[in-house]
Amino acid sequence: MAKKRIYLSSPTMHGEEQELVREAFDTNWVAPLGPHVNAFEKEIAEYTGCGHAAALSAGTAAIHLALRLLGIKQGDVVFVSDLTFSASCNPIVYENGTPVFIDAEPDTWNMSPEALARAYEKYPDPKAVIVVHLYGTPAKLDEILAICKAHGTPVIEDAAESLGSTYKGRYTGTFGQYGIYSFNGNKIITTSGGGMLVSADEAVTRQATFLATQARDPARHYQHSQIGYNYRMSNVLAGIGRGQLLHLEEHKEAKKAIYQQYKTAFDDIPEITMNPMNPDGDANNWLSGMVIDRNCDVTPDRVMDALDEAVNAETRPVWKPMHLQPVFEACDFFPHNEDGSSVGEYVFERGLCLPSDIKNTPEDMEQIIRTVRASFGR
Known part of the structure; x- marks a missing residue:
């Protein structure tokens, strides 16, 4: 089945x-x-x-x-x-x-x-x-x-x-x-x-x-x-x-709960950082994302593949920055860092979006979290 x-x-x-x-x-x-x-x-x-x-x-x-x-x-x-x-x-x-x-x-x-x-x-x-x-x-x-x-x-x-x-x-x-x-x-x-x-x-x-x-x-x-x-x-x-x-606020609260569950579940894994929140804002948490430390051997592809194979879960890479897209290769780009390195490139290379469906059951979330943790030997 x-x-x-x-x-x-x-x-x-x-x-x-x-x-x-x-x-x-x-x-x-x-x-x-x-x-x-x-x-x-x-x-x-x-x-x-x-x-x-x-x-x-x-x-x-x-x-x-x-x-x-x-x-x-x-x-x-x-x-x-x-x-x-x-x-x-x-x-x-x-x-x-x-x-x-x-x-x-x-x-x-x-x-x-x-x-x-x-x-x-x-x-x-x-x-x-x-x-x-x-x-x-x-x-x-x-x-x-x-x-x-x-x-x-x-x-x-x-x-x-x-x-x-x-x-x-x-x-x-x-x-x-x-x-x-x-x-x-x-x-x-x-x-x-x-x-x-x-x-x-x-x-x-x-x-x-x-x-x-x-x-x-x-x-x-x-x-x-x-x-x-x-x-x-x-x-x-x-x-x-x-x-x-009529249900927007309900959806928003469910999305927020998913984000918080992931954040708590991975808090003891220093190589994982969840997508940051603006302290001056209240996000709808449409998608929960994470980045993996660049010095860690675990890659976003490895985590996404594990989730697909182990629990049949859909994930997504972080958006590929527009200045890296072939169609926009001639366009100018201004990096955040003064040394010319790009924050967006780092997030793209080391990030992924986790399953953020508000119909996820407690069992679904448990499987997702367990699989991600296992990818880091936890």
Whole structure:
């Protein structure tokens, strides 16, 4: 008999989602607009305190529209977190901009304020800064925002992984001129696929919605004065999101408990360090990660293979830094360390993401922990 699969982070449904989807079908609202879309936008805005929201087909679409609204064009420089998924920076290239990658710092694994300051010395006039909250941990926002404000640079806050996380009591995604969330299938709440662009400025989300519906002019006939996109979220998927949002705090607490269990379980193994938390924040702990000391013979691949073979558990390497990606090899990069070494590279080379599914049973967690400890001879 095949072993049960233990997932990295799979969707957790509760029942309300199906009821709201059924309502969409019963009322024939199965288009990329409708009452669930409107309600989901309002509910996200109320939950986060962001002001206004536009429901979209993906978090990537939200970043793209933010860049479009900022007028990014050929040759414009955009600073962006280096230790992230490629969706954070691909939209820069959609608009023919130039990504410049900013290394992580060791305290949160997020954008290094020190590296950001050095980037400004070479590129004094970037058109935007995209700061990511990796794995749900808030970045050092005070320092980053102060640097950006001093240079008059707008900030796009990539909170794709950090919905529900707070920094000094305020939700991530609400600090920049633009914020984005993702509802991909493995996120802390999901719409199967989807995202949200948020802003304190209603004009921003109104224009984003216009562009996301093919930029159709308000004419009786089909008229278009600028290029638009098919980026709107469907009413069916918004129904799933509304049902999921009811359980966000519950999911967050479960994720936090998983992180704490791992941290306690590995506390006596000096070669293991869990992904760091920002003391000024409250992370949603979307994924629990660990790094293995560079002087230890145990490698991340060895641990991941052991978990796969022994307990059929899904793991994941830490994101490969963007400056190491072949597609971005010509782009500039600013390391955190003054000696030129990269924090992000170290985390990538020595790190992995542990199974962080909130449906993990006590038995699942026991097996995972036992297998990891055995990899270190414990």
